[in-house]
Amino acid sequence: MSGHLYSFVIVDDEPEIREGIRDTIPWESLGFTFAGAFTNGKEALEWVEQNSPDVLITDINMPFMDGLVLSELVLDRSPRTKVLIISGYDDFEYARKALQLQVHDYIVKPITPTEFKATLAKLKTVLDHEREAEQDLERIKKQLAENLPLIKERFFNRLLSGSASEEETQERFKYFGVSLQVPPMALHCMVFDFIRHHGGEGFDIDILRIRNIIIHNLTIHRPEATPTEGWEVFSDEENRLVLLSWAPEKQILFQENLRIAEDIQRQIGGLDLPPLGIGIGEPVADLHLLPKSYRDTLEALQIGRLQGKQGIITYRELGKRIDNNGETLQDWPKAIGNAIKTAQMPKVYETIDCMIADIKQKHISLEQYEALIERIAAIIVITLDELEINEKELFDRVSNPFIELSRLKTLDELRNWCGAVAESCIAIVKARQINFAEQKVREALAYIKKNYPESNLSIQTLCKDLFISTSYFSAIIKTYTGKTFLELLTEIRIDKAKNLLRTTTMKTYEIAERVGYLDAHYFSIIFKKLTGKSPSEYRSEYD
Numbered sequence: 001m002s003g004h005l006y007s008f009v010i011v012d013d014e015p016e017i018r019e020g021i022r023d024t025i026p027w028e029s030l031g032f033t034f035a036g037a038f039t040n041g042k043e044a045l046e047w048v049e050q051n052s053p054d055v056l057i058t059d060i061n062m063p064f065m066d067g068l069v070l071s072e073l074v075l076d077r078s079p080r081t082k083v084l085i086i087s088g089y090d091d092f093e094y095a096r097k098a099l100q101l102q103v104h105d106y107i108v109k110p111i112t113p114t115e116f117k118a119t120l121a122k123l124k125t126v127l128d129h130e131r132e133a134e135q136d137l138e139r140i141k142k143q144l145a146e147n148l149p150l151i152k153e154r155f156f157n158r159l160l161s162g163s164a165s166e167e168e169t170q171e172r173f174k175y176f177g178v179s180l181q182v183p184p185m186a187l188h189c190m191v192f193d194f195i196r197h198h199g200g201e202g203f204d205i206d207i208l209r210i211r212n213i214i215i216h217n218l219t220i221h222r223p224e225a226t227p228t229e230g231w232e233v234f235s236d237e238e239n240r241l242v243l244l245s246w247a248p249e250k251q252i253l254f255q256e257n258l259r260i261a262e263d264i265q266r267q268i269g270g271l272d273l274p275p276l277g278i279g280i281g282e283p284v285a286d287l288h289l290l291p292k293s294y295r296d297t298l299e300a301l302q303i304g305r306l307q308g309k310q311g312i313i314t315y316r317e318l319g320k321r322i323d324n325n326g327e328t329l330q331d332w333p334k335a336i337g338n339a340i341k342t343a344q345m346p347k348v349y350e351t352i353d354c355m356i357a358d359i360k361q362k363h364i365s366l367e368q369y370e371a372l373i374e375r376i377a378a379i380i381v382i383t384l385d386e387l388e389i390n391e392k393e394l395f396d397r398v399s400n401p402f403i404e405l406s407r408l409k410t411l412d413e414l415r416n417w418c419g420a421v422a423e424s425c426i427a428i429v430k431a432r433q434i435n436f437a438e439q440k441v442r443e444a445l446a447y448i449k450k451n452y453p454e455s456n457l458s459i460q461t462l463c464k465d466l467f468i469s470t471s472y473f474s475a476i477i478k479t480y481t482g483k484t485f486l487e488l489l490t491e492i493r494i495d496k497a498k499n500l501l502r503t504t505t506m507k508t509y510e511i512a513e514r515v516g517y518l519d520a521h522y523f524s525i526i527f528k529k530l531t532g533k534s535p536s537e538y539r540s541e542y543d
Helices: 015-024 041-051 067-077 092-101 113-161 166-176 200-221 250-269 287-306 332-341 345-362 366-386 401-406 411-451 459-466 470-481 485-503 508-514 520-531 535-540
Strands: 006-011 032-038 055-059 082-087 105-108 187-194 230-235 241-246 276-280 311-314
Touching: 006 015, 006 041, 015 032, 032 041, 041 055, 041 067, 055 067, 067 082, 067 092, 082 113, 105 113, 113 166, 113 230, 113 241, 113 287, 187 200, 187 250, 187 287, 200 230, 200 241, 200 250, 241 250, 250 276, 250 311, 276 287, 287 311, 332 345, 332 366, 332 411, 345 411, 366 401, 366 411, 401 411, 411 459, 411 470, 411 485, 459 470, 459 485, 470 485, 485 508, 485 520, 485 535, 508 520, 508 535, 520 535
Parallel strands: 006 032, 006 055, 055 082, 082 105, 276 311
Antiparallel strands: 187 241, 187 276, 230 241
């Protein structure tokens, strides 16, 4: 049991009510401390704004400010305060208004000390759970702050691998406070790696020493990061240090980083460190090209290592032809497959058009185009498999994506073919979704009709038994019936109750329990709301 005491205040213009509650309740044994009593809402609100009590109980009818107005103001200015309304009026409109305000409880006078203690006990359980959740959240936030460097490092490794989406990249840049704009004008990779790895604590110390030297030089050359110029230093998955930097112009960025690498090499040379290789790749103009630039940088390091080189090794030293300033087509086939799986044709056509424009701009060779076609066919087959679509639903018995794509002669034909396949896939998926939704609605209606007498029947239990999420079910039940789960359940229960009132002599509370209501008073309120009559009035019409 939590040892924390929750503050409790009462607002009531009747002294006997205030004093009765104050003096008859063993506050501390129930987990509360009585913090104050007020005669009207105005003075209570002034105190609440300064003290934010855990619990406030208020009468409805009071001078200066009634309890409902006070409740609304308290919940607005002190959202964590639990508000209980006590009223001498058993009136549905009061209860409805209280429910709209999201007060914690609505209590009808008179209430006995025993009943009030039970209310406080339940309330304490709620407060304990909320307090534990807040403490858990604070612990998680603290852990998040402690692990933020590791999380940031993992993200940058996803960026190097090409697995981070543009949406994730923008969100993460903002979250980490990275100044890099999307898209950047020029990006550049440098990788620092020991020629021969050594383990243990000494390795970690050496890595940290090199990291400090890199950051020291960057701070001198680029003291302030801006959206157009900045840098990040992190470790990749093989414990190599990576410097990612960006600037407005590719060639200037390359030259500046080469000078920084030379300074770093001179400083490291005076230290007792194992031989180090500094790989320098080619600058690129798009985040999508960063993975290739990173791989090229690693290739330079690896070949340099095989040749026994150390120090600075640039990719262009390898003597390889660098087409289109180091740029190649990104993985458009994979992007098209992912777009199809979103079931959004505008996104599909946007991706296809970007691919076509990229092909035209870079003047790729026939060999590259054939490789692209094969990749598209392979991705289509994989996508169909992931969507559980049989190829026969899209292609003739003697055909398949590889055969059809090989027959295409122009980029326009390629665009039209990709679009037609995507539209067919999405049409099949959406038809399945509609059939599935209709089936689940039928199952749900049958489930409610069968289980309506269960007082604990909820949307959560229904969705658990039907193996669907509550958010998905809430959407489809409203779409297909025009009503919410609670509205459907209430209508069925009240219809059953009407039948029992007409055909049996059962008492109202017995009927309430029979149709799933443990509280006969609440049942009567709901019954009158739906029928316009109380249960007894309804029965009298059939006597």
